[in-house]
Amino acid sequence: MAEIVRMPKLGLTMTEGTIIKWLKKEGEEVKQGEPLLEIQTDKVNLEEEAPASGILRKILTPEGSVVAVGQEIAIIGGESEPLPEIGKQTGAEVEEVEVEPELPAPAPQPGEKVKASPAAKRVAREYGVDLRLVTPTGPDGRVVEKDVLEYVESRKVKATPVARKIAEEKGVDLSQIGKPEGERITKQDVLEALKSASLEPQEEYRVIPWAGMRKIISDKMAKVKAEVPHFYLTLEVDMGKVLELREKLAPKIQELNGVKLSINDILIKAAARALAEYPMVNSSAGEEGIVVKNRINIGLAVALENGLIVPVVKDADKKGLAQISKETAELIKKAREGRLLPDDYCGGTFTISNLGMYDIEEFSAIINAPESAILAVGKIAKKPVVVEDEIVVRPMMKLTLSCDHRVIDGALGAKFLRRIKQLLEDPIEMLL
Amino acid sequence: MAEKLYIDALREGLREEMQRDQSVFLLGEDIGIYGGAFGVTRGLIDEFGEERVVDTPISEQAITGIAVGAAVAGMRPVVEIMFFDFLTLSMDQLINQGAKIRYMFGGKAKVPMVIRAPMGCGTGAAAQHSQSFPGVFAHFPGLKVVIPSTPHDVKGLIKAAIRDDNPVVFAEHKLLYRVKGEVPEEDYVLPLGKADIKRKGRDITIVAGSIMVIRALEAAKELEKEGIDVEVIDPRTLKPLDMRTIIDSVKKTGRVLIVEDDPLSFGWGAEVAAGIAGSEAFDYLDAPVKRLGGLDIPIPYNPNLERHAVPQVENIVEAVRELLR
Numbered sequence: 001m002a003e004i005v006r007m008p009k010l011g012l013t014m015t016e017g018t019i020i021k022w023l024k025k026e027g028e029e030v031k032q033g034e035p036l037l038e039i040q041t042d043k044v045n046l047e048e049e050a051p052a053s054g055i056l057r058k059i060l061t062p063e064g065s066v067v068a069v070g071q072e073i074a075i076i077g078g079e080s081e082p083l084p085e086i087g088k089q090t091g092a093e094v095e096e097v098e099v100e101p102e103l104p105a106p107a108p109q110p111g112e113k114v115k116a117s118p119a120a121k122r123v124a125r126e127y128g129v130d131l132r133l134v135t136p137t138g139p140d141g142r143v144v145e146k147d148v149l150e151y152v153e154s155r156k157v158k159a160t161p162v163a164r165k166i167a168e169e170k171g172v173d174l175s176q177i178g179k180p181e182g183e184r185i186t187k188q189d190v191l192e193a194l195k196s197a198s199l200e201p202q203e204e205y206r207v208i209p210w211a212g213m214r215k216i217i218s219d220k221m222a223k224v225k226a227e228v229p230h231f232y233l234t235l236e237v238d239m240g241k242v243l244e245l246r247e248k249l250a251p252k253i254q255e256l257n258g259v260k261l262s263i264n265d266i267l268i269k270a271a272a273r274a275l276a277e278y279p280m281v282n283s284s285a286g287e288e289g290i291v292v293k294n295r296i297n298i299g300l301a302v303a304l305e306n307g308l309i310v311p312v313v314k315d316a317d318k319k320g321l322a323q324i325s326k327e328t329a330e331l332i333k334k335a336r337e338g339r340l341l342p343d344d345y346c347g348g349t350f351t352i353s354n355l356g357m358y359d360i361e362e363f364s365a366i367i368n369a370p371e372s373a374i375l376a377v378g379k380i381a382k383k384p385v386v387v388e389d390e391i392v393v394r395p396m397m398k399l400t401l402s403c404d405h406r407v408i409d410g411a412l413g414a415k416f417l418r419r420i421k422q423l424l425e426d427p428i429e430m431l432l
Numbered sequence: 433m434a435e436k437l438y439i440d441a442l443r444e445g446l447r448e449e450m451q452r453d454q455s456v457f458l459l460g461e462d463i464g465i466y467g468g469a470f471g472v473t474r475g476l477i478d479e480f481g482e483e484r485v486v487d488t489p490i491s492e493q494a495i496t497g498i499a500v501g502a503a504v505a506g507m508r509p510v511v512e513i514m515f516f517d518f519l520t521l522s523m524d525q526l527i528n529q530g531a532k533i534r535y536m537f538g539g540k541a542k543v544p545m546v547i548r549a550p551m552g553c554g555t556g557a558a559a560q561h562s563q564s565f566p567g568v569f570a571h572f573p574g575l576k577v578v579i580p581s582t583p584h585d586v587k588g589l590i591k592a593a594i595r596d597d598n599p600v601v602f603a604e605h606k607l608l609y610r611v612k613g614e615v616p617e618e619d620y621v622l623p624l625g626k627a628d629i630k631r632k633g634r635d636i637t638i639v640a641g642s643i644m645v646i647r648a649l650e651a652a653k654e655l656e657k658e659g660i661d662v663e664v665i666d667p668r669t670l671k672p673l674d675m676r677t678i679i680d681s682v683k684k685t686g687r688v689l690i691v692e693d694d695p696l697s698f699g700w701g702a703e704v705a706a707g708i709a710g711s712e713a714f715d716y717l718d719a720p721v722k723r724l725g726g727l728d729i730p731i732p733y734n735p736n737l738e739r740h741a742v743p744q745v746e747n748i749v750e751a752v753r754e755l756l757r
Contacts, residue, residue: 119686119718138719139757145686145718 002077003052009069011342024056042216045338116143123148159185166190213307224369229405232364237421239395245427257326265325270423272316278416284370285406299348302335312348362398372407376400439609441583445590459486460512469514492521500530503545515561516551530599531574546593548602559730564693566603567700570670576600577670581645583613588622605643625672633663637681640691651748679713686718696725
């Protein structure tokens with residue numbers, strides 16, 4: 001039996017994945033469990049294993065294509081076994097010579113039923129045509145196959161074969177060459193376009209399509225910022241004792257597990273402790289009520305080349321600094337290498353985002369929903385501060401807590417943030 | 433290739449099979465000296481004698497029963513029923529006996545018999561001598577049903593029917609007997625269950641059987657003048673029904689008209705239509721499946737009314753135009 005390989009669902013939020021690389025060629029033999037391809041999800045790059053042994057008979061989605069979860073991506077089967085028919089790919093980009101310009105949609109009504117013959121529907125599916133835009137000529141206002149084909153034809157850029165060939169070779173976009181309706185683009189037109197293009201210094205912009213992680217971040221941030229009522233609290237922390245503590249502990253921890261203790265590790269510890277004392281902050285706004293979580297799992301935002309990801313230290317309240325520092329170091333390394341597994345970035349209950357290393361004094365972060373609060377950490381800077389009526393120089397750091405007001409009121413957020421400040425200014429208590 | 437009449441090609445097929453196989457014999461009313469009501473068996477009694485061309489009393493039930501018994505006993509009887517209408521009298525022997533025996537005996541008994549009959553209207557023979565209902569027999573498991581439309585097909589198919597080990601209903605439209613067509617000289621047999629593309633076209637598929645093939649081809653000629661390119665598919669046998677050829681044609685043309693001589697209501701055209709709708713051809717349909725067939729009335733004696741009781745060339749032309757509108 002031929003086995004159809006589908007885009008796996010590698011995380012709860014994953015709806016599509018990008019085919020990074022096929023590790024096997026069509027016609028090559030694969031064994032079950034052998035790495036078959038590399039997939040990029042919204043969060044990570046993963047190697048996907050072959051689900052069966054056989055010959056990789058057909059690759060349905062080329063490298064670089066964005067494919068919905070569950071869609072067929074390849075067929076593994078016997079050498080001469082007849083292959084099952086696979087429906088037309090919808091996610092994969094189809095190479096097309098004809099460029100179809102943006103459709104001037106005459107505002108079709110959503111959900112409007114279009115009377116169309118099955119053949120018209122099939123052809124519309126094949127060409128990705130919205131039947132509502134096609135002028136019906138069949139009886140009783142029915143869209144027939146010919147109508148769809150004429151519509152497709154009308155949207156095509158007309159060009160002579162030579163013009164088309166040159167355009168393809170030189171990378172000229174035929175749809176950008178203005179030509180009166182019905183007239184064909186000639187070789188001359190393409191060459192002129194090429195000439196004027198070379199005079200123009202540069203294109204004004206380029207478009208990076210929404211895909212993968214970028215798309216997820218874009219969708220999620222817009223949604224969260226629009227739907228969650230944020231408010232922000234900021235205070236300043238004297239980090240003197242934390243720095244002292246780190247100086248003392250760092251060599252020991254280094255010796256213990258070879259990792260450098262970071263300020264972030266101490267922040268995680270402090271936040272975990274404060275969350276244990278204020279469980280309402282460790283919660284989510286659920287459909288039916290506030291979901292108060294029993295585990296304290298702290299996420300740490302990690303910047304990547306073209307996005308970010310939040311690996312999670314599980315049960316941070318129950319772990320010591322040595323353990324936390326070891327785990328964060330590992331998670332950050334995996335994140336940068338795109339090797340995080342869903343388990344590494346799922347289940348967070350609170351997030352810390354630190355931009356201090358970029359000299360940021362303070363900032364307000366967008367809550368990492370469904371969590372209820374996020375802590376934005378600024379840089380540690382020596383500042384003149386008043387201590388017991390004297391001006392002294394202290395290493396100061398600003399913390400900004402973004403809260404979901406549905407769950408956390410101002411006073412609660414303030415008390416929680418103040419507790420973190422207390423813990424950082426007297427870190428011995430954290431070790432209790 | 434010589435041009436021959438349908439009736440002569442049919443007789444030639446019978447003769448060749450009788451010459452080839454001693455177990456083949458004919459029986460029916462007035463098929464001997466008289467040569468059959470329409471003359472199909474004319475002259476065969478002289479060649480093969482009374483033992484192999486048997487005149488029977490007027491009892492269709494008895495004739496059919498004798499044939500079933502003879503077939504089970506190892507003969508290959510070919511029954512002529514004078515009018516297709518009278519097959520109603522053969523129904524019990526044919527359907528409750530002939531169609532069931534091979535199955536009920538676990539394949540150990542065979543029923544290699546053919547039951548031929550002239551059918552259809554257009555001869556002014558009124559309601560009891562004018563019906564076409566081969567589709568009725570296609571309804572019953574155990575029977576095969578053949579509706580040949582041309583001299584070439586009728587010869588090849590009668591030979592296949594005689595050689596088949598199952599009871600075969602062989603429906604000959606009376607108006608076809610006088611139709612001429614090319615018939616190969618050599619011995620040939622056409623498979624049961626294989627449709628024939630009578631005319632290639634790309635705009636619309638007409639599925640037509642028996643006399644309607646001739647009318648569909650005439651309609652196609654008319655429509656050609658309007659630039660409409662019609663494909664005509666003749667299933668040739670209703671059972672087994674070659675849906676594959678029909679589906680492939682509909683996938684190509686996207687439009688289909690089914691024309692039958694049987695009454696339209698519950699006719700075999702509905703079976704074809706359902707087969708198309710349920711196949712991959714569905715996605716290629718660019719217009720609703722359309723059917724033409726006999727009106728839901730007994731065939732009238734009045735020749736003007738009789739003509740309108742079943743599809744004529746002009747009805748087919750009009751239906752095609754409508755489908756392509």
